[in-house]
Amino acid sequence: MRAAILTMFNGLAKTYSLVQVVEEQLHMLTSAGIPVRLLVSQDCPDSERYGIFLDERVEWVKINNRLDDRQIHWKDYSQASGRVHASFFREAEAIAADLAEQLAPCDVCLLHDIHYQGWHLVHNVALRLAQASLPELRFFAFTHSAPAEPAPLAHWPFSARYTPMPRTTYVYPTESGLAALAAQYRVPLSQCRAVNNTLDVFAGLGEAAKQLGEAVDFSEPEFLLVYPGRLTPGKRLEKVAGFAGALRKASGGDVRVIFCDFPSLDVSPAAYKNRIRAEGRERGGRDEDYVFTSDCGWPHGFPHQGVMDLFTLSNLYVCPSYSESFGLTVLEAASRGNHLILNQAVPALQELGRELGAAFMRWDARNFGFDTRETYQPSEQAYLDGHAAEAVRAVRGNPALSAKTVCRRRYGRRWIWEHQLKPLLMEEG
Structure with a gap:
């Protein structure tokens, strides 16, 4: 198995709690001997890498963030309707081409808040475009905030935040949020799983x-x-x-x-x-x-x-x-x-x-x-x-x-890996 983690990080500041979540998942995957690609934004500074982010077992991959040689500036589209900026779909296509290429060698892809956050709408749409050329790749879409209220009248591309993507399992940090998660993406509860965040008890120790x-x-x-x-x-x-x-x-x-x-x-x-x-x-x-x-x-x-x-x-x-x-x-x-x-x-x-x-x-x-x-x-x-x-x-x-x-x-890497994340990745597609 080859795994990818899609984050589109612009930086690795630990004040952003998702960085720590991904850090822990990298430890679990590499300890299990699973090759892993970490997909971040083209503008994520190499100088901010540390610890597991520098590990030679983690392939550091930067995803295109340029259109016509100009930096793509993400806009927050948290609303369920409206208009996107003029170059939105061209940006999505440019990003999709790179995603398709970088995800092609992988069997599973863990994506973090890509389907959820409004400022990732362009990546959400890009991933759905790229998926057309990745028929065997299985996706696990992690949401790290309270699920949004369902928006049955949302239109494209805003509806990408409320509709399921094929071959995707939706994941939340606690069991209590699964019903709301299923409602947001309009999927059966059986298509949702809980994977708790882990606590690194050695963080801060000598x-x-x-x-x-x-x-x-x-x-x-x-x-x-x-x-x-x-x-x-x-x-x-x-x-x-x-x-x-x-x-x-x-x-x-x-x-x-x-x-x-x-x-x-x-x-x-x-x-x-x-x-x-x-x-x-x-x-x-x-x-x-x-x-x-x-x-x-x-x-x-x-x-x-x-x-x-x-x-x-x-x-x-x-x-x-x-x-x-x-x-x-x-x-x-x-x-x-x-x-x-x-x-x-x-x-x-x-x-x-x-x-x-x-x-x-x-x-x-x-x-x-x-x-x-x-x-x-x-x-x-x-x-x-x-x-x-x-x-x-x-x-x-x-x-x-x-x-x-x-x-x-219970909340260490070993338990979460053996009881939650590993069984999830090993499920039949």
Whole structure:
């Protein structure tokens, strides 16, 4: 399959929200290995390209915007009747010739607001002219504003905004708008689909978090834990892994722990990581649930700004540390909106936790002048399972944490691609 996205952008300013919508669709298509042409106006500056718009997998195609060597100035024809300017149809024919040529190699074309916006009427008409020479091309017409009221008395070319184009499916960002969309274009509801806009949760985050996001799927886990610390038994990373394993059993969902680790001289990193994974497996987890940033390109530690960025994505912070004088990381996790579970046997963590409304568990700890050792009845597994079930209820029952999780999972690229955009493109024409 070869895809085209027809936008007729004059620029790529992010203040125009449609730029971000197209940016996300380009990411989804290229990640799926689908060659894609992005069709923009001849006058869209190359200097404004960035990120995915510079990707070599995206063919940047400029569509003619000249008639008799003069720039075509688009006029807003939002009304349902009236007169178009004298050169309108000649402009449409000139644009149509270029569209026909540039769309010829493609199998599907996603067009954004071309059928809807009044200032795109010339492109709307041009596309209908070009379609005559593109009998196999399927179109998906996205509308990004409230559908217009039907205009059954509109005459040509104004009627192009209210009548369907052959081999075209009409698309709206929400299910709630499909009936109005069908009414505007006078098509059956079965010819309309909803494809939600996606949220790039890494937008605005630092480069370290973005790079890790390319290597690790953050959209899959319902429960995302981030645990920064030295790779030493004193930080009890294996206990975090064990709790995460119990959490997977209790929730029936996916769990991932990101260990933002840095090396220690008191233990072999490879041996301790194996021990951590083994504890996770024993309690119900899988090896792939545990990610070490030292294995992902940061052998000497993940940047602090990156840790703070990851806390904005996570929803649960567990600290079973053996000893803490204060616990600044607890405050960092709390400040970014995470449910907290702290080791009550550590005085500093108990003090902080009371202020922050944290949940408590008990693990072995160092107190002032003595150490404590925990025993669990009937077993440590039962203890973990019970507290994991409480954590599941706490996270799912907190509206803010639940919304944070839904944004990361349900409105991320992966879900929208697999459940909406990909099935749409794969439908039989």
